[in-house]
Each structure stands twice: as C-alpha cells, then as structure tokens.
Amino acid sequence: MVENARSLNFVAGTVLFLGMLYILGPLYLTLTTATQSYEFMLRNGLVWYPGDQFFSNVIRIFSETRIPQQMANSLVVAVSDAIVTCVLSFLSAYALVFFPVRWGSVVFALILATIMLPLDIRVITTYQVASNILSPINALLDITGLNSLIANVFGAPVMLEWSVLNTHFGLIAPLVAHGTGTFLFRQFFLVLPRDLVKAARMDGAGPIRFLFDILLPLSRPSFAALFVLTFLGGWTQYLWPLVASSTPNMQTAVVGLARLAPDMEGVMPDFPLIMAGAVVVSIIPLVMIAVLQRYLVRGLVLSEK
Amino acid sequence: MSSPTQALFANRWLPVLLVTPLALLIVIFFYVPIFQAFYWSFFLERPFGGGSIFVGWANFARVLSDPQFWEAGKRTVIFMVIGSSLAVLVPLILAVAADRQLRLSQPARNVLVWPKGVAGASIGVIFAFIFNPFAGILSPLNQWFPGIWAPGIDGTDAFIMLIAAHVWSGIPFNFVILLAGLQSLPRTMHQAAAMDGAGAWRRIFDVQLPLIMPQVFLTLVLEFTESVTSAFALVDTMTKGGPGGSTNLLVYKIYVDGFNGYDLSGAATQTAILMVFVVLLTGAQFAFLGRRINYER
Numbered sequence A: 001m002v003e004n005a006r007s008l009n010f011v012a013g014t015v016l017f018l019g020m021l022y023i024l025g026p027l028y029l030t031l032t033t034a035t036q037s038y039e040f041m042l043r044n045g046l047v048w049y050p051g052d053q054f055f056s057n058v059i060r061i062f063s064e065t066r067i068p069q070q071m072a073n074s075l076v077v078a079v080s081d082a083i084v085t086c087v088l089s090f091l092s093a094y095a096l097v098f099f100p101v102r103w104g105s106v107v108f109a110l111i112l113a114t115i116m117l118p119l120d121i122r123v124i125t126t127y128q129v130a131s132n133i134l135s136p137i138n139a140l141l142d143i144t145g146l147n148s149l150i151a152n153v154f155g156a157p158v159m160l161e162w163s164v165l166n167t168h169f170g171l172i173a174p175l176v177a178h179g180t181g182t183f184l185f186r187q188f189f190l191v192l193p194r195d196l197v198k199a200a201r202m203d204g205a206g207p208i209r210f211l212f213d214i215l216l217p218l219s220r221p222s223f224a225a226l227f228v229l230t231f232l233g234g235w236t237q238y239l240w241p242l243v244a245s246s247t248p249n250m251q252t253a254v255v256g257l258a259r260l261a262p263d264m265e266g267v268m269p270d271f272p273l274i275m276a277g278a279v280v281v282s283i284i285p286l287v288m289i290a291v292l293q294r295y296l297v298r299g300l301v302l303s304e305k
Numbered sequence B: 001m002s003s004p005t006q007a008l009f010a011n012r013w014l015p016v017l018l019v020t021p022l023a024l025l026i027v028i029f030f031y032v033p034i035f036q037a038f039y040w041s042f043f044l045e046r047p048f049g050g051g052s053i054f055v056g057w058a059n060f061a062r063v064l065s066d067p068q069f070w071e072a073g074k075r076t077v078i079f080m081v082i083g084s085s086l087a088v089l090v091p092l093i094l095a096v097a098a099d100r101q102l103r104l105s106q107p108a109r110n111v112l113v114w115p116k117g118v119a120g121a122s123i124g125v126i127f128a129f130i131f132n133p134f135a136g137i138l139s140p141l142n143q144w145f146p147g148i149w150a151p152g153i154d155g156t157d158a159f160i161m162l163i164a165a166h167v168w169s170g171i172p173f174n175f176v177i178l179l180a181g182l183q184s185l186p187r188t189m190h191q192a193a194a195m196d197g198a199g200a201w202r203r204i205f206d207v208q209l210p211l212i213m214p215q216v217f218l219t220l221v222l223e224f225t226e227s228v229t230s231a232f233a234l235v236d237t238m239t240k241g242g243p244g245g246s247t248n249l250l251v252y253k254i255y256v257d258g259f260n261g262y263d264l265s266g267a268a269t270q271t272a273i274l275m276v277f278v279v280l281l282t283g284a285q286f287a288f289l290g291r292r293i294n295y296e297r
Helices: A008-033 A038-044 A054-064 A065-100 A104-115 A123-131 A135-144 A146-154 A166-175 A180-190 A194-202 A207-219 A220-236 A239-244 A253-258 A271-291 A291-302 B013-040 B058-064 B067-099 B105-111 B120-130 B139-144 B155-183 B186-195 B202-212 B213-229 B231-238 B250-259 B265-292
Strands: B043-045 B050-053
Touching: A008 A054, A008 A271, A008 B067, A008 B105, A008 B120, A008 B155, A008 B202, A038 A271, A054 A271, A065 A104, A065 A166, A065 A180, A065 A207, A065 A253, A065 A271, A065 B013, A065 B139, A104 A180, A104 B013, A104 B139, A123 A135, A123 A166, A123 A239, A123 B013, A123 B250, A135 A146, A135 B013, A146 A271, A166 A220, A166 A239, A166 B013, A166 B231, A180 A220, A180 A291, A180 B043, A194 A207, A207 A220, A220 A253, A220 A271, A220 B120, A220 B202, A239 A253, A239 B202, A239 B231, A239 B250, A253 A271, A253 B120, A253 B231, A271 A291, A271 B120, A291 B155, B013 B043, B013 B265, B043 B058, B050 B105, B067 B105, B067 B155, B067 B202, B067 B213, B067 B231, B067 B250, B120 B155, B120 B231, B155 B231, B186 B202, B202 B213, B213 B231, B213 B250, B213 B265, B231 B250
Parallel strands: none
Antiparallel strands: B043 B050
8 A cells, every 4th residue: 555644654753762762761870870980970970981890890780699599489480480470370261271171260260350459459458368378277175165175175265377478488378369361361262263172082082182182282472472571570570579578588579689789868879880780671571572572572562461 | 062071071079189289378368368358357455475365346346436537547648649640641642653554662661661660659759759848959049039849848748659659550551451451442433434534633532542442340349459459569669658747648648557566456357348348439439430432342
C-alpha cells in the first residue's frame, strides 16, 4: 500500500526517539557516573561523558561491599524461583487440563486469585507466617480441640515452630506461590489438539509417559518464556527479600544496592560507587533480556491472554 | 465426534498429587496470610508473641479515624490514577509509533523492553541521583532559579520524580502487550479504511485504537494493582515517604507501621482495607469498563 503519511511517520519517528531517550538516558547517565571518581562528581555533578574510574569503582564494589555475596543470593533466588515455578506450574496445569478433576475450575480460580493481591500488599502477615510456617497447624490443633486433648494426656499442647526467615527457602517459597505460570501453561495446553491424548492412549501411553514424551517437548517454548519472566521477577524483587533476610549476607543484590546510600542528611552519597553497583547488579538481567528477548516478549504476551 | 472425557486421563489421585505442591505453597504463603490479616484486624496483637485480645472493630475505628491513614490513602489513589494512566498512555503512543514500519521501530522494540531487567529499587536509586537537586540533571536549573527543583523539600517535586520512575519501569510490559494487540489487527482493516478515504492519522483513532481497547483495558487493570504495590521499592529508595509524608503511600505506611512501629494490628487492619480496595477496584473495572469494550473483531 503506497500512500503519503510523511507527517505521521515523522511524528512516529520522533516519538520513538524520545521513548528510547527516556529509557536509555538514565541508563547512560548511570554508566557515565560509574566511571567518575567521587571527588570529580562533587566538583562537576552529573556529566554526559565517561571518565576513567569505572574499573576502580567496580573493584571497590567487589572488595568493599557485600554485593558479590548478595549477587550469589540473587542468583540462587532467581534461578530456584524460575525452576520451581516452571516445574510446579507445569504439573498443576497438566493436572487441571488433562484430568477430570472435580472442583477443577474452583482450584484454578483459587490459584489465579494470587495474581490480584501481590506479595507487597500482604507482606506483614506473610512475614509472620514465614516466621513460623507451622503456625497454621498449631491453629488447626487449637480450633479442633485436639490440642487440649494432647495437653491433657501429655501435659502440654503441641506448639510446632519452624521459621524460614533468613533462609534461601524463605526467600524463594512465597515468590513461587503465584498463579501466572499455571495460567500460562493452561492457556498453552488448551490450544493443543485434543486428539493428542486419544492418540497417546491408543498407543498405550499412560499419563506419566504422555507427560514426559509428548507434553514436555511441546512445551519447551513456554518453559523458556516462563523461565525468563520468573527469573527477572525473582531478581528484581525488593520488599520481600528486604524483610525476609535479617543479615546482610542473606540479602539479595537489589536490597544491598539500595543500602549503599547512607541515610545521613546533608552528606552527598558516593554516587559513582552506587552507580557502579547499579551497573553490576543490573548487568545479568539486562544481558538476559538482550539475548533472550524473544522469550521474554513471548512470556509477557502469553501471561496476558 | 468423541466425548470430551475421552480426551482425558481417568486417573483419580494423580492429578491431586500433581496440584498439591503448588497448592500447598499458595495456601501457606497466600491464603493463610490473607486470612491472618483479616483475623488480626479484629485483635489487638502484641509483637514478639505477647498474646492477643479480641477487640471487635476497634482497630478499624482507630485506623479510620487516623488522618495519616486518609492522607496516605488519598495519595495512593492520586498516584494510582496519574501513574497508571501515564504508564498506559506513554507505551500506547510508543506502540502505535513502533507499529509503523520505520527505521527506528526495530531498535525501539528491543530497547523499550530493557527496563524489565532493572529492579524498581535500582531505578529508584538511579533516579534519586539523576534528580538530585545538587548533583543531578536539574541542578543547573537550581543555579538560575534557586529552589525551583527540590524533591527533598517540595512534595510535588518528589511526587513527580516518583511518577517518572514508575512510568519508566512500567513501559516494557504495557508496550509489549499493546504492540502485540496492534500487530494482531488484520492488514485488510487498514486497507479497507484507506479505500474509504481515511488517512493515516484518522485510521489511528478510528481503526487502531478502538480495536485494541481490550488490551488497553487489560493493561489498565493490571497497572492499577501494580501501581498500588510496586510503588514500595520506589518510595523506599527515593523519598522514604517524605518530604513531610507527601509521598507516604499506603503500601509504604503499612511497612513502616508494621516493621518499624511494631503496630501489627494497625498494619494488618490497613492491609485488610487495602486488599478489599484492590479486589473491589478490579471487580468494578471488569463490571463497568469491561462491558463497554467491544471484544468482537
């Protein structure tokens, strides 16, 4: 189709240029500031050209701060979150789509409801639950009267205690308790031809065989999409790792980065160091996005449908 | 035709076994905390396990009579309305522009997804520096007009900074969704409209925008929830709720009350109120806005 839309194309080009400037500007300034020394920044403020102190700033991040240890935590949290989410979501979506589960739609609705109330909203009580994840069992024993019975027989009621705070498990588990993955896999399974199961059954494949030999290979792109999405989500978490870790050594890199700035009034923070930290902390997810762009976009689109 | 049950496995316990791990995690870390927030809102809870007393609606009465709660609630709504409208509008304009086959379209599609990899807290730290009144990008402005940009003193400036960072992080998701919506429109629609004499500008408003309303609606719904919650990382790294409480959004106030003030009952009560608000809001959007949108293609 040939037509003259020069004015529109000009405006569209300008819009795109401004949009990219909006995204890249802050990132570029982060990079240039990370290459300056503290004294230089104090004298000149923010500058648009790079200096030569980048490596010394990065070396200071690695030697003077806990960012390296915290990066390892972030990696553990993000990778485990992504893997566990992928596996559990895959299994639950498989159960809900390929079996005649009674109350299946109710279970699915209950899983999906997690999207409505993110972790940040319910952080106070999630923290309390994480401080003793057996507390629901205690409460059940209390309510059912079993505990008074036990107290009569054994002299004391049962009070189970297991805190997952300040552990990797505690950092990861509440992130996994989310319905996006199940939703994503369910959408994918629903568009698969229904005859797949019939054919598999005719060939004598049971549900486990079907799962591993047919469904799993077909789902590879969905796995990749969900993995990238969940990894980025785990890496960029802030509030939960902030409260769930009580020692700096258990904090994630993003939390550690936010703690680099001193809380003192009137002191100019060491911005070059902090910006070098921001570069170090963001480099893994950014590279991941650049390389696995396809899967990320796919994941975002799938999670919307 | 075969009956739908033939396309299923007739196993009884296997599906239960498969759903259990995720369901267990969701019960423990989603439903129990939600239940506990409502439960605690009716009890006076002492920190460090000092026991609890049933107080009826007293917590709600206390929270609802606290002017700070209403202030934070009002600011949350303002942030939500301005923040999410911009966080949908800006990506929408960008998506319409990127949908045209220009030289910049391809790089833009790549670059505009990058913020997804930068944590809210990281961009908060970065924006706090860029907008620093002494060293930041607007500091020259302050030399000519002293005090014109002072996010540390002026609440409005701090709020603008917060919104700018929020929109920045919200671009990838909304841009990708809206662009995918635009690209799913059949080319023939464009051609038919062009045949009828609609110019390129006119087609944006009469063909493209009405047809991607479902996506716009969806991003808006998700963005509302997102703006209520994701603001925490930004507030904590940029303003700490200041100056003078002008950026103290509800999600931040709950954190401060609960973890710094040890007011567990108050924090739980506010959590309960916020959760009801979010659920009602989502429901209302689906009931009122959702119905007006034509999903037919």
